[in-house]
Amino acid sequence: MTKPTNFDLRDFMPYLLNQAADATSREFEPTYKAKYRMLRTEWRVLFHLGHYGRMTAKEICDRAQIHKTKVSRAVSALEQKRFLRRKEQPEDRRHETLSLTASGQSVFATLVEDAQRFDAALMTEFTEQEANQMRAFLIRIAKL
Amino acid sequence: MTKPTNFDLRDFMPYLLNQAADATSREFEPTYKAKYRMLRTEWRVLFHLGHYGRMTAKEICDRAQIHKTKVSRAVSALEQKRFLRRKEQPEDRRHETLSLTASGQSVFATLVEDAQRFDAALMTEFTEQEANQMRAFLIRIAKL
DNA sequence: CCTTATTGGTTACTTTTGTAACTAACAACA
DNA sequence: TGTTGTTAGTTACAAAAGTAACCAATAAGG
Numbered sequence: 001m002t003k004p005t006n007f008d009l010r011d012f013m014p015y016l017l018n019q020a021a022d023a024t025s026r027e028f029e030p031t032y033k034a035k036y037r038m039l040r041t042e043w044r045v046l047f048h049l050g051h052y053g054r055m056t057a058k059e060i061c062d063r064a065q066i067h068k069t070k071v072s073r074a075v076s077a078l079e080q081k082r083f084l085r086r087k088e089q090p091e092d093r094r095h096e097t098l099s100l101t102a103s104g105q106s107v108f109a110t111l112v113e114d115a116q117r118f119d120a121a122l123m124t125e126f127t128e129q130e131a132n133q134m135r136a137f138l139i140r141i142a143k144l
Numbered sequence: 145m146t147k148p149t150n151f152d153l154r155d156f157m158p159y160l161l162n163q164a165a166d167a168t169s170r171e172f173e174p175t176y177k178a179k180y181r182m183l184r185t186e187w188r189v190l191f192h193l194g195h196y197g198r199m200t201a202k203e204i205c206d207r208a209q210i211h212k213t214k215v216s217r218a219v220s221a222l223e224q225k226r227f228l229r230r231k232e233q234p235e236d237r238r239h240e241t242l243s244l245t246a247s248g249q250s251v252f253a254t255l256v257e258d259a260q261r262f263d264a265a266l267m268t269e270f271t272e273q274e275a276n277q278m279r280a281f282l283i284r285i286a287k288l
Numbered sequence: 289c290c291t292t293a294t295t296g297g298t299t300a301c302t303t304t305t306g307t308a309a310c311t312a313a314c315a316a317c318a
Numbered sequence: 319t320g321t322t323g324t325t326a327g328t329t330a331c332a333a334a335a336g337t338a339a340c341c342a343a344t345a346a347g348g
């Protein structure tokens with residue numbers, strides 16, 4: 001009855017994805033952590049605002065698939081660092097629009113460069129075509 | 145001086161990897177969490193022991209790239225669940241060899257099936273060739 | 289209007305993780 | 319032997335994440 005299971009963790013996609021994600025994140029984390037004392041979620045929120053301009057916390061939750069409490073905490077932290085500002089919407093006072101301050105934007109600009117440099121370095125071992133396939137694949141898996 | 149940064153998070157590999165890893169893990173987690181009240185690290189340790197037979201905590205750390213405190217805690221938890229057993233090595237009493245108990249092995253067997261089923265379902269949207277490329281790519285990125 | 293959802297966001301409490309300091313066993317070498 | 323260094327693993331404490339309960343504000347239906 002006992003099957004001769006030859007199951008290798010390296011055949012299990014979630015495991016591989018986690019290992020790869022961890023490896024790259026561990027390497028990149030110091031960039032924003034050391035420079036700006038930011039947490040991963042803060043980094044993500046900053047990037048969403050930097051890229052999309054302005055959005056509500058809810059929109060960030062939906063787009064980035066982060067739980068609202070995590071976003072809430074990240075927003076507070078970024079606010080305390082004076083990287084973003086909230087603005088209550090008069091037509092619906094439950095919403096608040098978030099946007100980067102000038103200093104938030106300059107931090108964003110710096111971190112974008114770091115990210116691009118990091119990504120370029122990471123992908124040197126792969127051809128442009130491989131990189132594109134990868135991205136497409138991951139986007140499908142993550143349902144982005 | 146301000147560059148018209150057109151940086152999309154979806155161009156940043158660590159972000160994509162994390163999103164994909166999170167998405168798949170969130171989906172798979174209930175399998176071992178609901179059935180056996182196991183944590184992710186416990187699951188991983190169990191799988192390493194199930195696959196390689198017996199090894200020390202240190203070997204698991206190295207192979208799975210998990211920090212020793214996390215492994216230590218997972219080992220204790222699995223021991224309490226009677227899924228594994230420790231055996232001190234007489235020739236070097238700092239080492240202890242870990243191995244699955246009978247019940248640990250049967251849990252492992254069940255979870256392997258779940259994992260295989262999950263992986264198969266996840267990959268239905270991709271060709272065999274795509275899947276293999278993906279795995280190869282991730283193994284390179286994760287330096288496994 | 290008034291009651292009952294629903295929605296955006298925060299707070300309080302618990303569980304898990306990260307970090308550093310620690311113990312015990314061994315190794316190396318004077 | 320004794321001192322110093324290293325290694326496997328644990329423990330204690332702090333930081334972070336998950337979960338659920340909680341406010342307001344609004345919507346919806348009688």
